[in-house]
Amino acid sequence: MTTSLFVGVFAGAILSGTSLLYATLGETIVERGGIVNLGLEGVLLVGASVGFAVTVATKSAWLGVAAAAIGGGLTNLLFGWLVIVRKANQLASGLAIMFFGVGASALIGGPYVGAVIAGLPKWRPSFLAALSWVKPTTLFNYDILVWCVVPIAVLVWWILFQTRWGLALRAAGESPTAVFASGRNPAVFQLQGLLVGGVLGGLGGAHLSLSLTLTWAEGMTAGRGFIAIALVIFSKWHPIRAIAGALIFGGAEALQLQLQARGAEISPFLLDMIPYVLTLLVLLAWGGAGRLAAPASLGRTFYGSE
């Protein structure tokens, strides 16, 4: 009984954690550039609703994924326009994007509530075919977004730390003045980072509606965006550590689902609290140390040279 619980949690953790990881990776890139997007929740919702709507309309989950990515990217660019071009306050703008995401996603997804889709196809690599007898059948039987997420995390790491663009972006997040002095415009890199981050966020949302739940409901992300923001801090703005974080939090969600499925006597509401409380506890434990690892110019508005 406990082994199947463990396997169930593990399989579920990967499933649940995928959308979290995409969102976290996207926000990591954005924050490495010095920008905080509190509206990540809105970006995820846009991705989920757009992905679902396009999938139902075109009967193609692939088109849905692509549309979700574009939707997420555009939403982040809207945010970027506010905070970088118009130099608006990042926190208030983030909340504005959150409202926007909640409202726009409801409008976009509204007509499609209750629609049934096949979702993204899943497969299992042949060398693991022997696992098909293991319950749950989801173990290592995943869709492409899941298979790609860890390679993408590595790719994000590589881009941030091994390329010229990543160096400039990180420098923009530490000291826009220095970037400016080196002959570059930090705003360009921040906007590019926002675009990439938005695409990843859109993919995270898509995974929720196109694979995990195969439905659309208003507000279905239920705070995953904020958990992702906490995960960025938890992983100290490092894409590889984010994998571990997403697994842990995905595991918390999976645990609650498994316990409910087994008819545990615990109220579903108490179980629902686990991810948020866990996030708080983790942030608490990380304490002051986490703040020191943050990009030095995170959240500040850069008003141009001298």
Add this chain to the structure above:
Amino acid sequence: MSPLLEAHEITKRYGSVQANDAVTLSLNGGEVHALLGENGAGKSTLSKVLYGFIRPDSGRVLVDGKVADLRSPHEARVMGIGMVFQNFMLIPALSVTENIGLFLTNLPYVVRRDAVEGRIRLHAERLGLRVDLRAPVRQLSVGDQQKVEILKLLLADARVLILDEPTKVLAPHEVEELFEVFEALKAEGYAILFITHKLREVIACADRITVMRQGRVTGELPGVLADAETLVNMMFGDKHPSARAEVERPAPHGPAGKPVLELHAAGTRATGSETALRDIDLKIMEQEIVGVAGVSGSGQKELGDLILGLRPLATGRRFFLDADASGWSVRRTRESGVAFIPEDCLAMAAVPGLSVRENLVLGSGRRYHRGVAIDWSALEHRMADSFRALGFPVPRLDSPIGGLSGGNLQRAVIAREMAHGPRLVVALYATRGLDVRSAASVRDLLKKTRDAGAGVLLISEDLEELAEMSDRLLVMFGGALVGEFRRNAWRAEEVGHLMTGSRRSVHVG
């Protein structure tokens, strides 16, 4: 061979101030050219013109004999002109390699760390600029950070290096190292413009010297012909300020009475880039000025914060006027008579957005609290008296504090701090960045406060100032006290070595 860089009749005016007036200067390869002058002489304006930060009203800049219209620092860099500022343009969290890499003009898209490090090492070996390349910049000493700045310029193919007050933050033997680097650079044909106000350094290392005063060039001469007398004349004309280095040091001032502040085996914890204090035994008596010397990061700020009550004691005890103050809050410490004068009043001692009046009451503890409200008239009375006693004009109390000029702001802070007769004044780099006259008046105030019976802790980076002011001099390094001297019983070299940890601790007298 034409000079690498020339300024020709550069003129620049800011409102009513003539910052530069027909300034002409030329820099040849393979020489150190010193630009000497007091604060406000126009040196930084000229350097900004040469680096493309600002455009002159008239005059020209020539590079390799050809007129160059420098519209931005970027263009200056392209022409081979590089500048090392007083505030380093380094990113503390990134490694040395990454910092230099950011400024390379031809960094490939995929950054190969080894390749970049190889390029850096080529220059570093030849020129005596050895630094740990993998370390994050925030872990480097100030001297090493300066080396990184120079490397940045060299790798960006600069041929002219402008250094703005580079020795300000260096200990004496680090200055020696810098001069050795200058020699190596000269041998390779680089031109160095060395901006400073320190005579002795100029005499020690410059091949040619240009002296400026009030926006004009008042003299130009080869280094071999320079001596202190000539240079001082060029810098100040007929009016010498109380030349601090030349005046006879006053006789040692014996402290009278009781200790105002005592620290016994005091230690503090540190997080991040702070410095932990270790086993500090310190006594400040009434009627004495205790100076504290040290390179930045040795724990002076932490010491000041500890005395103020801002930082809790991890070990040891703190006594204020014979009472055990180890657990006192900042509020209680201040109410008992500890005043604090920082360098950056706007950042550390004033609240922007509030009025002058509100700022004055904030620093006065609970003295003017009456139930729910504040007794404004009592406050205003007391503060007006304080301003008048100090000879400062009383500012408009209802105006926002942001409207005060830097000097007026510091005067307001001082008036507030002195208003309730402090027993101990902690001055943290209080004269940094001030012009000569203001700095002198702050020093006079501190002396008067001492004479009136208070104790003064003077934390400063200016050894000459410390020589003039300190009845006793303490030296800090790495969070500990490594030296203690009576007045007139020490020399700069000795203290410099203690400041950089290259000698063991000394206690004299």
Add this chain to the structure above:
Amino acid sequence: MSAERSIQGCRSFPVLRLSARYAGVAAIVLVVFAGVLLLAGKDPIKAYADTFRYSLANFYGFSELLVRMTPLILTAVAVAIPSRLGLINVGGEGQLFMGAWAATAAALLLPWLPVWILLPVVTVLGFAGGAFWAAIPGILRARKLVNETIATLLLNYVAPLIVSYFIFGPWRSAESSAYPQSPAFPEAARLPSLFNTRINFGLFIALTVLLAYWFLMEKTRWGVDMRSIGGNAEAAQRLGIPVATYVVVALAIGGGIAGLAGMEEVSGIHHHLTQGLSPGYGFTGFLIAWLAGGRPLGMLLMTFLFAVLISAGDILQISQGLPYSVVNILLAMILFVVLNRNFGGRWSK
């Protein structure tokens, strides 16, 4: 500049310029809303006419406006007080729910008490519930462990779950099964209402709180201390202000006021603890406080404006078939326009 002014207080601010600025914001809001309606294929003129007819020109409609304003004033002050210290409280939703929960606990556990004891107890507990919920992030922030923005946001999701747990569990009402809720509040625990409207004593509480907020910030010594923390926390600490204490207290008081909003909703309007207590009052309160720069008079005006909008949302849902989410888009659009003009930015970071 506007940051300075708002910290400085209302003292030296010319009333005329202030009203012109708020009129400007109101105009923007109305134009944007009209645009959103057009995009959704509805007739804005008719929409505004309907709104006017049903909420402004109509006594009952107007009373509904005041009903809407009550919790909004409270959640706005809940944001405004911490904001003067530079703290960002986006946990109004959660604090509201916890206030409602605590008020319900008092009402259900002590039904035998007479009204002149029970009602104050319910009120105090409502405050306490919200205060406790905000004190947690306050302590975390004071010890520099967790940023209060994130902490209050996360707790927003936990509070409704706690309420749901009780509604479906220990406090499940045996009566109605249409939607889950707690048993009805005893009469003694209900806030008295005005005439035949839904306006209740909570409106009086809200206006008193608003006045007290103004008084606290402008006229007391604590106000000077708190504004100094918002202006320059490091300098304030060096000057002896106990910053950590004020951080916790300010957030706790703010949370308590949001808790009062929760109490007001359960005790004065719904008379049950239910799941759908707040259609975003907490976030709307944040917007109001932010748009008004923390100034009490501005907050009152903005609250009125938003109450009109929310009422319009209700009316339009009935008369024009618009989904409620349009209101969210509207709020976002308003913010976009206002942020675009760099207006009201109080937090310079």
